[in-house]
Amino acid sequence: xxxxxxxxxxADDATRAVPAAVFADPVLEIKGLSVDYGxxxxxxxxxxxxxxxxxxxxxxxxxxxSGSGKSTLAMAALRLLRAPAVITGGEVIFHxxxxxxxxxxxxxxxxxAGDRELRSVRWSEIAVVxxxxxxxxxxVATIGAQFDDVLRVHRPGLSRPGRLARAGExxxxxxxxxxxxxxxxxxxxxxxxxxxxxxxxLALEPQVLILDEPTTALDVVTQREILDELMGLRDRxxxxxxxxxxxxxxxxxxxxxxAVMYAGRxxxxxxxxxxxxxxxxxxxxxxxxxxxxxxxxxxxMAGIPGSPPNLRDIPPGxxxxxxxxxxxxxxxxxxxxxxxxxxxRDVACWLHELGTPVPExxxxxxxxxAATLSxxxxxxxxxxGR
Amino acid sequence: xxAVAVETPITTAVSPPVLEGRDLSxxxxxxxxxxxxxxxAALRAVDGVSISLEAGKVVAVVGESGCGKTxxxxxxxxxxxxxxxxxxxxxxxxxxxxxxxxxxxxQMVFQDPFASLNPVHRIRYHLVRPLRIHHIAxxxxxxxxxxxxxxxxxxxxxxxxxxxxxxxxxxxxxxxxIARTLAVRPRALLADEPVSMLDVxxxxxxxxxxxxxxDREHMAILYVTHDIASARYLADRIMVMYAGQVVxxxxxxxxxxxxxxPYTQLLLSAAADPDRAVxxxxxxxxxxxxxxxPPTGxxxxxxxxxxxxxxSRVAPPTVEVAAAHTAACWLHVDSADRHSSEPQPxxxxxxxxxxxxxxxxxxxxx
Numbered sequence: 012x013x014x015x016x017x018x019x020x021x022a023d024d025a026t027r028a029v030p031a032a033v034f035a036d037p038v039l040e041i042k043g044l045s046v047d048y049g050x051x052x053x054x055x056x057x058x059x060x061x062x063x064x065x066x067x068x069x070x071x072x073x074x075x076x077s078g079s080g081k082s083t084l085a086m087a088a089l090r091l092l093r094a095p096a097v098i099t100g101g102e103v104i105f106h107x108x109x110x111x112x113x114x115x116x117x118x119x120x121x122x123x124a125g126d127r128e129l130r131s132v133r134w135s136e137i138a139v140v141x142x143x144x145x146x147x148x149x150x151v152a153t154i155g156a157q158f159d160d161v162l163r164v165h166r167p168g169l170s171r172p173g174r175l176a177r178a179g180e181x182x183x184x185x186x187x188x189x190x191x192x193x194x195x196x197x198x199x200x201x202x203x204x205x206x207x208x209x210x211x212x213l214a215l216e217p218q219v220l221i222l223d224e225p226t227t228a229l230d231v232v233t234q235r236e237i238l239d240e241l242m243g244l245r246d247r248x249x250x251x252x253x254x255x256x257x258x259x260x261x262x263x264x265x266x267x268x269x270a271v272m273y274a275g276r277x278x279x280x281x282x283x284x285x286x287x288x289x290x291x292x293x294x295x296x297x298x299x300x301x302x303x304x305x306x307x308x309x310x311x312m313a314g315i316p317g318s319p320p321n322l323r324d325i326p327p328g329x330x331x332x333x334x335x336x337x338x339x340x341x342x343x344x345x346x347x348x349x350x351x352x353x354x355x356r357d358v359a360c361w362l363h364e365l366g367t368p369v370p371e372x373x374x375x376x377x378x379x380x381a382a383t384l385s386x387x388x389x390x391x392x393x394x395x396g397r
Numbered sequence: 398x399x400a401v402a403v404e405t406p407i408t409t410a411v412s413p414p415v416l417e418g419r420d421l422s423x424x425x426x427x428x429x430x431x432x433x434x435x436x437x438a439a440l441r442a443v444d445g446v447s448i449s450l451e452a453g454k455v456v457a458v459v460g461e462s463g464c465g466k467t468x469x470x471x472x473x474x475x476x477x478x479x480x481x482x483x484x485x486x487x488x489x490x491x492x493x494x495x496x497x498x499x500x501x502x503x504q505m506v507f508q509d510p511f512a513s514l515n516p517v518h519r520i521r522y523h524l525v526r527p528l529r530i531h532h533i534a535x536x537x538x539x540x541x542x543x544x545x546x547x548x549x550x551x552x553x554x555x556x557x558x559x560x561x562x563x564x565x566x567x568x569x570x571x572x573x574x575i576a577r578t579l580a581v582r583p584r585a586l587l588a589d590e591p592v593s594m595l596d597v598x599x600x601x602x603x604x605x606x607x608x609x610x611x612d613r614e615h616m617a618i619l620y621v622t623h624d625i626a627s628a629r630y631l632a633d634r635i636m637v638m639y640a641g642q643v644v645x646x647x648x649x650x651x652x653x654x655x656x657x658x659p660y661t662q663l664l665l666s667a668a669a670d671p672d673r674a675v676x677x678x679x680x681x682x683x684x685x686x687x688x689x690x691p692p693t694g695x696x697x698x699x700x701x702x703x704x705x706x707x708x709s710r711v712a713p714p715t716v717e718v719a720a721a722h723t724a725a726c727w728l729h730v731d732s733a734d735r736h737s738s739e740p741q742p743x744x745x746x747x748x749x750x751x752x753x754x755x756x757x758x759x760x761x762x763x
Contacts, residue, residue: 076596200684230461230623235667235679257597260626263671287671301597303630305653305670311608312630314601318566 037106038251039065039088039137039219044101046080046087055322057083059275060101062349062357063253065219067108070245070252072266072283074259074298076319080275081255085221089137090121090129098122107136107218135165138212142224144204148196154182154207155192161214181210185240202233209241213248220245220252227256238265260302263287271295274320274330277349281356289375291358293335296372329361337362337370353377413488414449415617416503416585421446421472421482423465427689440688442468444641445482450585450617455607457620457632457649459664461685465641466621470587473619474505501531504578508590510570514562520546520573521558527580545576549606568599575606585617586610592627604631625668629653637661640686640696643715647722657724659701695727703728707735 046058058080065071075081086092088103103121119132141147149157158178162169169177179189185206196204205225212220222241226234242265245252254266262269263283270280271294279292290296297315317334320326326333332342341361349359356377362369423443428435443465450456450473458466471477473484475495484491486502507513514523524542528534534541546554549572562570571591578586588607592600608631610616622628628635629649636646637660645658656662663681670677683700686692692699698708707727715725727735 076598202684231625231667232461232663232679232681233684235677236682239679258669259597260671261669264669264673264676298598301601302669302671303601303626304672305626305629305665305668306672309630309650311605312601314605315598316602318568318599319596 035067035069036108037064038067038108039063039253040102040104040106041084041088042102042104044084044087044103045099046083046092047097047099049095050097054097056325057096057275057322058087061272061277063270063277063280065251065253067218067251068245068249069268070242070254070266072262072269073253073255073272074257074262074269075272076257078319078322079272080322081272082223084272085139085223085253085255088121089133089139089221090124091133091139105132105137105219107132134161134212134217135215136217137219137221138215138217139221139223140205140208140212140225142227144201144208145196147208148204150196153193153195154199158192158211158214161211165215177214181214182207184213184244185210186236201229202237205229205237206240209237209244213244213250216248216250218250220250221255222252223255224257225254227258259298271298274325275322276330276359277357278331278360279356279358280349281358285356285377288378291352291356291363291373292360293337293362293373294331297334297336329359337373339367412452413485414451415487416473416619417447417449417485417488418469418473418479419447419483419485421448421469421479421484423468423472423477423480429689438689441641441691442688443472443479446638446641446643447482448473448619448636448643450619452584452617453611453615454634455611455618455620455632457622457628457635458638459622459625459628459635460638461623461664463685463688464638465688466638467589469638470505470589470619470621473585474503474587475499476505497531501581502583503585503587504581504583506571506575506578506586506588506591509594510567510574511562511594513574514570516562518561519558520560520562520565523562523573523577524558524580527577531581533581541580545579546573548579549573549576550602551576566599567595568602571595571603572606575603575610579610583616585619587619587621589621590623591620593622593624600627601630607631625653625664626670637664640691641688642696642725644697644726645722645724647719651719651722655719655722657718657722657729658697658726659703659728660697661724663700695725 041061041063043060043062044058045056045060047054048057049055061084063071073081073085083092083096087096087098105119105121107119108116119128121132124132155175155178158181159174162174162177178192182189182191187203187206187210191199191203191207199207209225226237229237254262256262266283268280269283269286271278271292273294279286279290279295281291286295287299290299300312301314303312315334320330328344329335329342329347332338335342339361345361347359347361349357352358352363361367362373421443422445424439424441426437427440429438430436446465446469448456448469458469460466468477472479475484475491486499491499521542524545525538528538528541542558543554546552546557551557551569551572562573565573591607592603595603604627607618607620611618620628620632632649634646635649635652636643637658638644639660645652645656645661652661653665656665659681663679666677666680681700681702686696686699692709694710695701695708695713698704701708705727713725713727714730715723716729718724718729
């Protein structure tokens with residue numbers, strides 16, 4: 012691996028001078044994680060060598076098309092995958108620092124942890140909100156009973172009335188009436204179900220929340236309401252969130268950092284504004300061109316030619332090369348590695364290799380840091396006002 | 398109800414629109430309750446919607462799920478028969494069932510290309526069948542099939558004709574579904590959420606294909622979607638539906654840049670927009686009403702941040718707020734006219750209609 016530090020222009024020094032909040036200590040570190048479905052020659056490499064760091068209080072977006080391995084990556088980090096999925100390499104480190112309950116700071120190696128340890132981490136420290144709330148909630152139990160289950164197991168000290176009160180309080184937090192505790196999932200609308208799921212995930216005040224396409228099946232207005240609520244809760248409770256979605260335009264508004272996945276590999280990761288204003292990877296560039304703008308002149312947009320590869324039959328070299336407008340000979344042979352190419356920006360593309368002329372569209376200057384800061388600052392204020 | 402639909406054609410076209418729906422309404426009967434208490438209730442899915450599709454234009458119908466946008470498309474395709482209102486093809490009223498002749502003029506593309514293609518048949522079969530049924534290109538069917546595949550940018554065609562649907566990607570499957578509708582050389586294409594099941598990176602390809610059919614073959618296209626950004630990209634005109642009614646209709650850029658109806662403003666404030674400098678504030682809250690018992694007056698009034706007294710009592714007339722831009726909202730009616738259209742004995746639709754006539758007589762003259 013060649014170091015690219017010498018390529019960083021001195022103007023980028025400003026980029027490094029970001030406040031401490033941005034460089035908060037990591038809470039979940041995923042290093043070189045690889046996941047296969049199946050064994051031997053038949054194995055499908057769903058996730059290959061992915062690195063992802065989630066810092067305290069930060070929202071990291073994981074974007075990619077269906078089948079790119081984004082959900083597999085998150086579920087593998089929690090060891091929630093069942094056979095035939097096999098974690099073939101890498102490590103997942105969880106740095107626990109409970110903000111309540113008086114627990115002590117500790118480090119958990121998620122991939123080596125035993126059942127007991129996993130049980131103590133899952134839900135209470137790392138919680139998941141799944142995509143389809145109708146499937147994730149138990150249809151034959153009331154919402155209240157499902158809250159009760161969680162609290163009874165994880166908070167044995169709490170009395171029955173105490174659990175009921177806590178469940179009501181949690182529903183109130185996501186803007187639902189405590190009466191709903193007596194209702195069944197089918198009596199709730201899609202948005203309400205998803206809210207109940209979020210309340211349930213937050214029941215034990217986790218440090219990390221994994222949101223797997225939490226609003227994909229919802230209408231735009233409901234989606235926006237729930238996202239506003241989530242961001243407000245994030246500001247208040249201070250959890251870190253890993254937000255998985257295929258909707259990159261939504262992530263640009265929500266996330267602090269965005270990682271883009273393609274065919275099981277991370278191809279780019281950068282602060283949200285930088286990724287949106289100045290993408291470095293051809294796939295990110297193409298993906299951003301897939302969302303027609305809401306303002307200004309209408310102009311023809313091309314999207315990305317071709318279609319996402321089948322994971323059973325991934326092209327050699329860079330998996331994106333058959334669809335890439337700037338493809339070179341080397342891309343068809345060698346797999347590019349995700350490397351730091353500027354401050355806080357990683358990209359896996361040969362175009363950014365030393366000595367290669369970078370296409371203009373992929374070499375736009377990073378947006379000013381000030382813009383990034385004012386944006387996240389505005390988000391915080393808005394959350395507090397809610 | 399108050400489809401005090403603006404009956405004047407939207408543009409001053411000389412020839413009638415290819416396909417037109419006037420004052421379309423559809424109710425579905427649903428069962429409520431259980432056992433001896435079962436009763437049937439009317440769900441008013443679409444209520445007085447007028448729409449016109451012109452050759453070489455794309456009209457988008459935008460709205461949340463359950464607003465009746467698919468029902469409108471299905472009535473235009475005559476898969477469903479409207480309870481009231483008329484469907485006109487080239488200015489002539491269409492009666493009775495969906496005939497073969499009608500099908501050769503109006504075709505529909507469905508949302509899910511995984512479900513709309515038969516998994517046990519090859520692509521060739523899907524394309525040959527409409528050609529045979531409608532006796533098109535009887536002399537050289539294979540050439541016609543290749544031509545269809547080329548028109549939807551699936552080339553070389555030989556690579557695709559012998560494949561099964563499961564061997565194609567979602568985008569390719571939707572292209573086959575579109576090619577199948579093109580086989581009968583229709584003049585109107587009704588596309589019901591054609592890209593919402595597809596991967597993000599291939600959506601634009603299919604939208605561009607529809608734009609191509611509009612520009613090169615002068616098709617009249619209806620694009621039903623929930624994604625207002627894609628409607629702005631593709632369509633010449635956007636109609637926004639809410640709870641079974643059209644609340645606003647305007648040229649697409651005009652509608653997104655200067656939304657006149659509070660519901661359109663709410664939709665736009667909720668849509669993802671990375672260019673936005675400040676975080677959005679939602680212009681309204683709540684969820685769409687049950688269509689079994691829609692709110693009185695304006696159906697949007699319980700959610701509307703600008704709701705006035707009259708909104709809960711009288712349904713608003715459809716008024717012209719700018720050239721070719723109409724909205725059904727009391728905010729765009731002068732307070733004097735608002736007062737005069739106030740029903741004296743009780744709310745009824747004649748009052749609202751009178752209000753509109755008054756408006757169109759005097760208000761929008763200048």
